[in-house]
Amino acid sequence: MNNKTLSCALAIALSTGFNPSIFAAQTTAVPAAIEHVDNHFDNKGKPPSTYTVEFQKGVRNTLPFADKRDFEEARKGFIAAPAYNKIMADAGNVAWNMGSYDFLLAGKDFDTVNPSLQRQAVLNMAYGLYEVVPDRIYQIRGFDLANITFIKGDTGWIVFDTLTSKETARAALDFINEKLGKRPVVAVVISHSHADHFGGVRGVVEEADVRSGKVALIAPVGFMEHAVAENVYAGNAMNRRAFFQYGLLLPRSPYGHVDMAIGKNAASGNIGLIEPNRYIEKDFESVTIDGVQMEFQNTPGTEAPSEMNTWFPQFKAFWAAENVTGTIHNIYTLRGALVRDPLVWSKNINNALYRYGQQADVMLAAHNWPRWGNERIQEVMRAQRDAYANLNNAVLHAANQGVTINEIHNVYKLPESLKNTWATHSYHGSEEHNSRAVINRYLGYWDANPATLMPLSPKDSAPLYVEMMGGAAKIMAKGKALYDQGKYREAYEILNKLVYAEPQNTQAKDLLADVYEQVGYQKESAGVRNSFLAAAYELRNGMPNGRAPRSGGPDFIRAMSTELWLEYLGISLDGSKVADLHFVLNLKTPDNGEQFVVELSNSTLTSIKGQQAKKPDLTLTLDRSALEGVMARQTSFDQLVADGKATFEGDRKPFAQLMAAMTPFTPDFELLPGTKQ
Incomplete structure (x- = not known):
């Protein structure tokens, strides 16, 4: 193997943490531009079963859908939407297509989508320019996975978070200048080390202006290290797994991709990275730029290893970064990442609640919609504080009584009082995989049963199960019977064994796909839904063909330390x-x-x-x-x-x-x- 091939391997891994849609944008198998509203996009796809339809009815009848405050807040302050719904990348591909989700605005209940998730998906259809604080704070929503926020200073814009790509960020800056008058960007604040918050930086500022100090570029301490390193070591595996969490092969359709909980999905444009010229290093640090006073609160170890909230005392506005959004987040990310700490997360929300929340008039964030009124802000902050703390405490309470990692997802339940609060629903995380993550964080993957400490690989154990169950025909018959009874988890428990034992058994794969599809239809978590539906897609059609993703670009190569590169070579060896x-x-x-x-x-x-x-x-x-x-x-x-x-x-x-x-x-x-x- 030559040195160029070695560098190729490195670059592929680099790309995964920065934009999960890069691969999709270049993969020949991706039918993302096709919309299937009334008919399934896959000729092997199935409609919702009677059990799924009844399940969705139960959700509609038990959750507080009469509470419309989120919709009022999501609409509040709307100024204008652009005439276009597509943003093109400089390379010629579609970087962003908000119009591909228009089926969600038809006012129809889809039995292929959990009603709670559909509600969230509709809320995330906000598209355009919004005023948050009169004549001072604005957001553009629906141009990417995240929001881009503009603070009007004395002479120019202070931009908070710059979306995923240069093209979507540039479009947002152009749009707000068109509607409110052109102003220079005098500062950029990056809330944390995930690409949907910094990748579009070159769309709003020139690197030379940052280097000269003309434009302040502010980020939390540790930002550069984590922005580059967080996903490198296992980056290739994360990239592949992103096909499931992000549903990269799923068309935008009631049968496929509907949402990513914190937004629709990530843009497929040019991702950049410019090193900040100022870091926030203290727990709390005050800065004034262009007449705007800001106090930054460092919150490491929450949604990102390097992250910070911001308080605007002049406006009584609290920017919650990605720590308080319209959903309970991932403690464990399905594409793979280090497990987060829900107790630390809860404590940081509590610190913000007592320092800022009791006097704030508005709370806005890097995703979803703002909350107005002090009572409302405290309600949401307390609910999310309690949800993260309860996850940590109740799971460990059960673990200390012998409940294991292989049982906790069937045991842990969110308190009923929090189920009736929309802000504590797990559209990005899920109670199931987050609860397992807590035990994994403290006790690891082993349930203390010696039989599970060093189990056979699935491909080795599956033939034993198939033989003991009487062969493929009996398993298929039982699997079909369980499917017909709506016992989907029991069905995939045995059908998965058969597929591992007989990976070329098309009938078994198709039946397992049917089971996964119904589970996906029912799930409230967007990532879990996508994972089941994407698995069904690949079982029916095979995994994608196409070129591997391009690298994260020269910005990331420059930012990557030589030490990190050498460590990655050790993994490649x-x-x-x-x-x-x-x-x-x-x-x-x-x-x-x-x-x-x-x-x-x-x-x-x-x-x-x-x-x-x-x-x-x-x-x-x-x-x-x-x-x-x-x-x-x-x-x-x-x-x-x-x-x-x-x-x-x-x-x-x-x-x-x-x-x-x-x-x-x-x-x-x-x-x-x-x-x-």
Whole structure:
């Protein structure tokens, strides 16, 4: 394997944390532009069963749908919507298409969508410019997964969070300037280290203006490290799993994708990253820019490892970042990420409640809609505070009485009082997977039963179950009977075994898909719905073909530390190919003064910063700026040597063997057996 292939593997992993729709935008199998409202988009798809229809009726009859305050708040302050509903990317593809969700505005109840989730999906159809605080704070909603917020200063705009892509952010800035008068951007505040909040930064500001200090770019401490590193190590796996959580293959349809809980979905444009010129490092820190007073509250370890809220004392407005939105969030993210801490989350909401919430007149956030009136703000903040704390405390209460990770999702229930509060419904997370995450955080994945400590792989255990159950025909008959009785969880328990044992059994995969589909129709959580429906799609049609995603771009390569890159190489290494090789490399990057020792031993690659081996096998010297060309797949080490930009001193043979043992990760592996075409 050559060095360009190695860099390709790195770049693929880099892309996953920044925009889950990148792959979808380039995948030939994605039918996202097709709308199927009255008819199923898949010729194998099924309508909602009588059990699903009755389930949806039960939801409509038991939840407080008469409470319309969210709809009033979502409409409040509306100024104008653009004449267009598509935003094009510079590359020529559609970066954003709000119109693809117009079926949600038809006023029809869809029995293929949980009524509570449909309600959330309709609320997220807000599209256009909204006034939050008269003549001072504005939001543009519906241009991307997140909101972009504009604060009117004495001379210009202070922009809070810049959406996912350059194109959608640029469109938002153009639109507010068109409607309210053109003003320069004097500052940008990034609330946290997720791409739907910083990826569009180049659409609202020039990097040179940030570098010169003309424009302040403010972020919480740790922002750059987490923005780049959070999803690198397992990035390729996360990218593939995003097909399920984000429903990347599902058409926008009552039978498919309807919402992502905190917005419709992420845009597919150019994602950028500019290093901030000011970091908020204290727990609470006050800043005044262009006449606007702001107090920042650092909230690390909540929705993101680096995140902050903001209080505007002049306007009595509280910006809740992504810590208090229109849903209970993920404690465990289905695409994969480090488990979050609901107790820390609850405590940070409580701190904000007592410091700001008791005097705030409006609360707005990076997603969903604002809340007005102090009583209403305190109601929502207390409810979400209690929901996160209850999740933590009640799950651990059960765990301390012997309930295990494999049981808790069937035991934990949100208190009835919180079920009647819309703000505590889990449209992004779910009570099931969040409760399991709490036990995993404290006790790990093992339930203390030795049989589950080192279980057989599913493909090895499944044939035993199939044999003991009397073969495929009996399992199919029982699975169909369970499906006909609306016992979907029991049905997929046994059909999943059959599909693993016989991955080419089309009838088994189709029946399992039918089961998954009904479960998906019923689920309130958008991510869980998408996961079941996407699994059904792949069982019926196979997993997607198409090109792997492009890299996160030069901004992310520049921002990625050499140390992080070397650690990722250790993950990329197939140690079995270099089992007998011991190799010591000194790496020097003179332009930034860094030095590393990279050592291969025992099939493992390790590195240490700030050291040099006394007797290395090889010394590689090149500027960090030149190394970035290799990392970005724009050049190779051989070409850098030929251009006089890199030198090797010593034996290059072991280095060549090391490079040949690197695995070019691509997200083209099966999540379900028998689905790879």
